Amino acid sequence: MYINLSPPLQVALSKRSQETGQTPAEIVTIALRQYLEIDEETLFQTSTIGALVEGVYRGDLTIAELRNYGDFGLGTFNDLDGEMVVLDGQVWQLRSDGRAYPVADEVKTPFATVTFWQADWTATLDQPLTYEELQRYLDTLLPSGNIFYAIKISGQFRSVRTRTIERQNQPTRLVEAAARQPVHEFFDVQGDLVGFWTPSYMKTVNVPGYHFHFLSADRQQGGHVLDVCIERVDIGIDDTPRLRMALPDTEEFLGANLTRDTEQELHQAEK
Ligand SMILES: [Zn+2]
Structure with a gap:
């Protein structure tokens, strides 16, 4: 299908493409999806956090497929090979050296959550806040604890402490893998927190409460x-009251025992 675009639209499109690294086709697809209200306010996820806690580290969804369901989100990669950030349609792999790498389309994920980012409202904070204080402030912004929200926090950070889980070559439970994870600390850094609020009643589906991954501005x-x-940040919040799940059609997922209560182990692994 060919569509003629006016010269000003073409200029704006290539400018956006240069800024974000997305192809013009990707930008047009996202814009049309928003305009036509397809998959609006929908969270897409593959597998469950309960399965990840049980050590189901291999999924069947590729990064190329995941990008059809969202341009914003987080997750991990098969064999737990680092942390995933999806931002502006680009997928980044944060590996155990603390560095960010672009990801090939054919790489697979055992757990990821994405949505098409469209902020429903925004706020600015220009006073230093600890993580605890930031979470209490976000509590005042969210109208309800009972639906999902995608949250983007962009700007200047005094410090960010992160962990990046290491590729697992042996079967482990998530809590064991997380106990050996390298921790990195960044000071006076610009970047984005990409994450979600998940209601506590969803605790076997996704990480309850706030869950963020950090990607530096560079x-x-x-x-x-x-x-x-x-230090000083802009906050965007995107209501996502709809949930669409794709459960892996793999022997590992289908055969896993997902009846246990994994709340304690998840808390230990994630915090
Ligand atoms: Zn995480």
């Missing part, structure tokens, strides 16, 4: 956020 480093102190 797209060079980041990880799963353990602690943060903000």
Whole structure:
């Protein structure tokens, strides 16, 4: 299908393409999806956090497929090979050296959550806040604890402490893998926190409460956020009351025992 674009639209499109690294086709697809209200306010995820806690580290969804369901989100990669950040349609792999790498389309994920980012409202904070204080502030912004929200926090950070889980070559439980994870600390850094609020009643589906991954503004480093102190940030919040799940059609997932209560182990692994 060919569509003629006016010269000003073509200019704006190539400018956006240069800024974000997305192809013009990707930008047009996202814009049309928003305009036509397809998959609006929908969270897409593959597998469950309960399965990840049980050590189901291999999924069947490729990064190319994941990008059809969202341009913003987080997750991990097969064999737990680092932390995932999806931002502006680009997928980044934050590996155990604390560095960020672009990801090939054919790489697979055992757990990821994405949505098409469209902020429903925004706020600015220009006072230093600890992670605890930031979370209490976010509590006042969210109208309800009972639906999912995608949250983007961009700006200047005094410090960010992250962990980046290491590729697992042996079967482990998530809590064991997390106990050996390298921790990195960044000071006076610009970047983005990409994450979600998940209601506590969803605790076997996704990580309950706030869950953020950090990516520096130069797209060079980041990880799963353990602690943060903000300096000056813009906050965007996207209501996502709909959930669409794709459960892996793999022997490992289908054969896993997902009846156990994994709340304690998840808390230990994630915090
Ligand atoms: Zn994480």
